[in-house]
Amino acid sequence: MNTYARHPVRIVRGRGCQLWDDTGKQYLDFVSGIAVCNLGHAHPEVSSALKEQADRLFHCSNLYEIPQQEAVAKLISGQAFPAEVFFCNSGAEANEGAIKLVRRYANLNGIRGPVIITAQNSFHGRTLATLAATAQDKYRAGFDPIPEGFRAVPFGDIEALAAAVTHEVGGIMLEPVQGEGGINIPPEGYFGKVRDLCSREGILLVLDEVQTGMARTGRFFGHQHEGITPDIMTLAKALGNGFPVGAVVARPEITRVLGPGSHASTFGGNPLAMAASLATLTVMLRDDIAAQARERGDYLMQRLEGLRKVHPALKDVRGRGLMVGAEFDADISFLPADGIRKGIMLNVIQNRILRFAPPLVISTQEIDRGLEIISGMLKEKGLS
Numbered sequence: 001m002n003t004y005a006r007h008p009v010r011i012v013r014g015r016g017c018q019l020w021d022d023t024g025k026q027y028l029d030f031v032s033g034i035a036v037c038n039l040g041h042a043h044p045e046v047s048s049a050l051k052e053q054a055d056r057l058f059h060c061s062n063l064y065e066i067p068q069q070e071a072v073a074k075l076i077s078g079q080a081f082p083a084e085v086f087f088c089n090s091g092a093e094a095n096e097g098a099i100k101l102v103r104r105y106a107n108l109n110g111i112r113g114p115v116i117i118t119a120q121n122s123f124h125g126r127t128l129a130t131l132a133a134t135a136q137d138k139y140r141a142g143f144d145p146i147p148e149g150f151r152a153v154p155f156g157d158i159e160a161l162a163a164a165v166t167h168e169v170g171g172i173m174l175e176p177v178q179g180e181g182g183i184n185i186p187p188e189g190y191f192g193k194v195r196d197l198c199s200r201e202g203i204l205l206v207l208d209e210v211q212t213g214m215a216r217t218g219r220f221f222g223h224q225h226e227g228i229t230p231d232i233m234t235l236a237k238a239l240g241n242g243f244p245v246g247a248v249v250a251r252p253e254i255t256r257v258l259g260p261g262s263h264a265s266t267f268g269g270n271p272l273a274m275a276a277s278l279a280t281l282t283v284m285l286r287d288d289i290a291a292q293a294r295e296r297g298d299y300l301m302q303r304l305e306g307l308r309k310v311h312p313a314l315k316d317v318r319g320r321g322l323m324v325g326a327e328f329d330a331d332i333s334f335l336p337a338d339g340i341r342k343g344i345m346l347n348v349i350q351n352r353i354l355r356f357a358p359p360l361v362i363s364t365q366e367i368d369r370g371l372e373i374i375s376g377m378l379k380e381k382g383l384s
Contacts, residue, residue: 007336007337007340009021009340010022011027013042014029014037014040014041014042015040015041015042016040016041016042016359016361017029017032017040017358017359017361017362017363017366018041019041019345025343026343027340027343027344027345028343028345028366028369028370028373029041029344029345029358029359030344030345030346030347030356030357030358030370031345031346031357031358032357032358032359033242034237034347034357035179035211035216035237035323035357036237036238036241036242037238037241037242037359038214038215038216038238038241038280038289038359038360038361039238039241039280039283039284039289039359039360040359040360040361040362041359043241043279043280045282045283046241046242046243046276046279046280046283048279049275049276049278049279050243050272050275050276050279052275053271053275054272056271057271057272058270058271058272059267059271059272060270060271062265062266062268062269066269066270066271066274068269068271068274068277068278069085069087069269069274071274071278072087072269072274072277072278073085073087075281075282075285076235076247076249076281077249079220079221079285080220080221080229080233080249081230081251082252083233083249083250083251083252084249084250084251084252084255085247085248086247086248086250086255086263086265086268087245087246087247087265087268087269087273087274088236088246088247088248088265088269089244089245089265089267089268089273090125090236091124091125091208091211091234091235091236091246092124092125092126092127092130092246093125093127093236093246093265093268094210094234094236094246094247094248095124095125095129095130095133095173095208096125096127096129096130097234097248097263098173098206098208098232098234098248099116099129099130099133099173100263101232101248101250101254101255101257101258101263102116102171102173102232103116103149103170104257104258104262105170105204105254105257106170106171106204108257111167111168111169111170113149113168114149114168114170114171115149115150115151115166115168115169115170116133116149116150116151116169116170116171116172116173116206117151117152117153117164117169117171117172117173118133118134118135118151118152118153118172118173118174119135119152119153119154119155119156119174119175119181120135120136120152120154120155121135121136121155121178121181121182121184122134122135122136122152122155122173122174122175122178122181123136123139123175123178123179123180123181124175124208126139128143128146128147129147131143131146132146132147132148132149133150133173135150135152136181151164151169155174155184155186156184156186156187156190158190158193158197161194161197162197165197165201165203169203170203170204171203171204171205171206171232172194172197172204172206173206173207173208174191174194174205174206174207175208175209175211175212175222176191176207176209176212176217176221176222176225177211177212177217177222177319177320177323179211179323179355180349182325182327182349182350182353183319183323183324183325183355185318185319185320190226191223191226191228192226192227192228194228195226195228195230198231204231204232204254205231206231206232206233206234207221207222207223207233207234208234209221209222209223209233209234210234210236210237210246211237211323211357212320212323213235213238213239214235214237214238214239214280214284215238215284215289215290215293215321215360216293216321216322216323216357216360217293217297217321217322217323218291218293218294218297218321218322219294219321220284220290221233222320225320231251231254232248232249232250232251232254233248233250234246234247234248234249235249238280239277239281240273240276240277240280241276241279241280242276243272243276243277244273245269245273245274245276245277246268289360289361290321292360292361293321293322293360294321296321296322296360296362296364296367297319297321297322297323297324299364299367300319300322300324300367300371301319303368303371304317304324304326304371305317307371307375310375310384311328311375311378311383311384312384313328313330313383314326314327314328315327315329319356321360322356322357322358322360322362323356323357324355324356324357325349325353325354325355325356326353326354326356327352327353327354328352328353328354328383329352331351331352332348332352332354332378332383333348333351333352334377335348335354335374335377336348338377338380339373339374339377342373342376342377343373344370344373344374346374354374358370
């Protein structure tokens, strides 16, 4: 179906931060499948784990115990907080599961018709419920009636958030850093105040870590920059380094409201998915990929700040780890198509924000080469 404005290029192979199309042309990847292939393409240990599992068992159903799920859940909770994990297949599914968990918890605790507060310019997925949570009209257009039960306030505004809390609010759902919204970083101390508000009012704090999780921001989970603990966290994207895996992570006292038949996923956490996830997590922890993301992210932002002297249209650089946005006061929507011709994969959001989400294993030499290509394209368009 015609749901993507696709570029006329067919990618057939990848390795690390490099991609090749069906003509043999090579590309430097600054997108990583939209913040998915954090260990790079075709990581040998993840590929090997998938091949070995494929020879044993693809799928058996969650009607039976799946040992790999236990191992992955233990690694996740060990890096996050004491939790139980529900496995699914995508970020939208994970956020849908979190919404259901908040509603069930609230309903069973006397809040009828609970409301979840989200943030303007957020993005939580493409299902009807996650569209309702996503406070951006462009994603909702034409899909009415949108489900009710959500209330949006400005991101980073603790006063507006506190004012929106009423007796029917059961949860607050936020991204530690807004990705699709423009790589928006909250004010220092914001999430600490949100945590205090939720604890004081008896509200569940849900953090959508679909993009910020798995070392992308330079900590294993984005909320760890703030020194807080959520009640519920959602993961996906890089959790399987490209194999579809999602997860809802929640404190056990919250998950007690679920019982057999209350929620399910046919393919969620099957042996093949768990093999990919277990290998991904093992490599990330062993090689301290979060520290590498911090180091490379600092280097990228320093280099981008230097480019502002050459390209005055570049008005702001912001980010955490290797989740970086370069905002221009000019239309730069030409960059992805021009980049393909020049041998680089780029992503632009809102026509003016160049979003950097390369594999976390990118080298400083690859960053330098990518920025050199980008600078050349900007000069060609007179943006220097």
